[in-house]
Amino acid sequence: MGPQESDPMYEVFIGGWGNTKSVIRRNRTKPDKVEIETPGILNAGEFRGFWVRWDSGIVSAGREGESIPFISWSDPEPFPIAFVGVCTGWGATGTWKIEDGAEFNTPDKLEYKFGPVATGSLELEYRGPHNCHICLTPAPAEIDPMLEVILGGWENTKSVIRHCRRKPDKVTIPTPGLMNPNEFRKFLLEWHCGRLSVRDGQTGAVLMEWVDPSPFPITHFGVRTGYGARGQWRISHFYRGGARPLPPSAPPASAVYSSPPGYPGGYPGSPHVVGAAPGVGGAGVWVDMTSGQVPPGAVVGGQDCSGEPLYVARAQHQGALIPGKLVASHGCAYIPWGGQEHGKPQYQVLVGGRNHWVPTSGSNIPPGAFPGGQSEDGEPLFIGRVRHEGSVTTGKVQQSHGVCYISFGGQELGFPEYEILMS
Incomplete structure (x- = not known):
């Protein structure tokens, strides 16, 4: 809630208890909410990459390059998270590289720098004269299938969405003066079921959108500059506000069927089976x-x-x-x-x-x-x-x-x- 140790708070311990297990704890109190065995998950001789995600009360952590978390817990009473802290102890000292939101540069070289994503969005700020390139891939490498978003290309005159590094581009729009070498410009990329949207990070307005008829799982993003441009970047791997996520294209119908009575772990408030829909019988x-x-x-x-x-x-x-x-x-x-x-x-x-x-x-x-x-x-x-x-x-x-x-x-x-x- 604030930039200090105060309740409510979540703690994710990775490689605790002599590098044997990991836990999720709430409000610094035991018993831990989740505990799993993770022997050897950390190594004193090399950096190990991890991500931590919080979304709709679900707190989870996973390894860099893996989209499936190794630990997860759903809080029945979630709270808004505004700050992140890190620490070591119990005989351990650590060296950290915190990438989320860190500022870094890309040279005038058409070579992507990659990072992991864990949700369907990426928030970024870019300062440069032109040619802000972002790719979305199923691996930390420039491989097909991949999506590319070029913002302020062609001497800062237009922007495109490209698929598998091939022309013709899927979307092309004029964007004169979109980039500025003297100030950061903010953008939000969102992808859901093959639908890629590029939004203005300040207003939330959709700049470009395209639906991939053969969507693929996106696990990494890459950024680069080139064609005479160098850039400065601030990257946020997870959606944290600003533009709203894409709404469903149709409202869900009222639930008529659910787990039968007695199904272990059935969720609260689920309706009981009430029979077939009008005009429908048998097996459906x-x-x-x-x-x-x-x-x-x-x-x-x-x-x-x-x-x-x-x-x-x-x-x-x-x-x-x-x-x-x-x-x-x-x-x-x-x-x-x-x-x-x-x-x-x-x-x-x-x-x-x-x-x-x-x-x-x-x-x-x-x-x-x-x-x-x-x-x-x-x-x-x-x-x-x-x-x-x-x-x-x-x-x-x-x-x-x-x-x-x-x-x-x-x-x-x-x-x-x-x-x-x-x-």
Whole structure:
């Protein structure tokens, strides 16, 4: 709350207790909220990179280059965070490099400097004559797929969005005088389900926007200058105010279905099953939707870490029809395939049916399981769900693999223990 040790406060201990475990603590009191074993996570002989994120009461920490946190906790009574502090003790001294918001320079050289991102936004300030270049990538390297935003290019006359370093540019707009070598100019980049928006950091006005038809998980950003320009930068890796995040393109419908009574860890306030939607019976039907739309009677299969309901959905990908999850506020459904999470602005939502889930494991598909799609090889795919990182997330069950796959944090994750949806 302030630039001193005062309650309320969160503490994230990384490599404590002789470099054996990590914890999250609230208000300097025990018991710790979360404790996990992390042997050898720190090294006295080299720098180790980490990120800490706070969003909607969820505090989490992860390793640089990894989008999945290794520790996370959801505070039922969150508070606004205005300051960050660091310290060492108990026999340890440390050397720190705090990148978030630190000022640094880029030379007149078309070579990106990379850093990690953990949310779908990047706030930056740039001071230079022209050619402010930002890239968004799935790795800390200049590789495809990648998105590039060039602000104040072509001698400070126009700005563009480029995909995979290829022309023609996806968006081109005139921006004469956008940059100034004598003062910092602030911008905000936001990306959700392939939709990239570039906003003015002072007014929040959208300067450019483009939707990637084949979105990819973004884990890193890069910045550079060139073509006769040097630049000074201030980078904030996480959204902290200013322009508002992109709103959902359609309001979510009222939740009609949810976890059946007795489901362990069911979330408070969730409605009970009340029957099929009007005109819908049996195992339910699939309804075509786009851009975050939720049809009346959509089946709620779980909830996101933030508490937002996740609807049972499916989408086409690489010749397969794959069950996954609809996150209405992101404007798309997500499906797991090939080790990655894939956002789909066009999808189908399950409406009606019993919304009855039973626990199972491995390749044990109970009789009456509801088929939700098929793999590219024609194998039936069923609808499953698992608890992970504070969420109840729906995904696909592939019997030949013996797991339920979910999409989470940009990745495809497999779980041998899961629940399966019944007809």
